[in-house]
Amino acid sequence: MVIFFPFIFSGNFQGMAIFPFIFVRYKEMKENQTLINHERIHLRQQIELLWIFFFLLYFGEYLVNFIKFRNSDRAYRSISFEQEAYFNEKNLSYLQHRKFWNFLRYYYKRKS
Numbered sequence: 043m044v045i046f047f048p049f050i051f052s053g054n055f056q057g058m059a060i061f062p063f064i065f066v067r068y069k070e071m072k073e074n075q076t077l078i079n080h081e082r083i084h085l086r087q088q089i090e091l092l093w094i095f096f097f098l099l100y101f102g103e104y105l106v107n108f109i110k111f112r113n114s115d116r117a118y119r120s121i122s123f124e125q126e127a128y129f130n131e132k133n134l135s136y137l138q139h140r141k142f143w144n145f146l147r148y149y150y151k152r153k154s
């Protein structure tokens with residue numbers, strides 16, 4: 043379910059997934075297929091990790107990245123969950139053939 047909810051956003055963030063919802067910053071973003079696909083990838087990751095473990099790993103990885111890079115944008119983009127979502131967001135059929143726990147591939151794939 044996609045909900046227009048601008049109040050939780052700061053910086054450049056346009057969308058956010060908290061199972062079972064996708065929040066978007068601007069109403070017209072409900073039609074943005076790439077953005078919605080990106081957030082749907084996060085919903086799948088959350089289901090696979092029983093919700094709570096997704097958020098623990100997500101923020102844990104962010105912290106480790108932040109200590110490493112000392113840059114919040116780089117720390118955010120280097121999170122494996124984000125790498126998977128950014129890498130595949132334009133592939134609208136990605137979730138139909140994605141393998142279970144496929145975000146693990148992005149732990150090893152890291153470029154930076």
Ligand SMILES: [Zn+2]
Nearest residue numbers: 080084124127
């Ligand atoms: Zn994301």
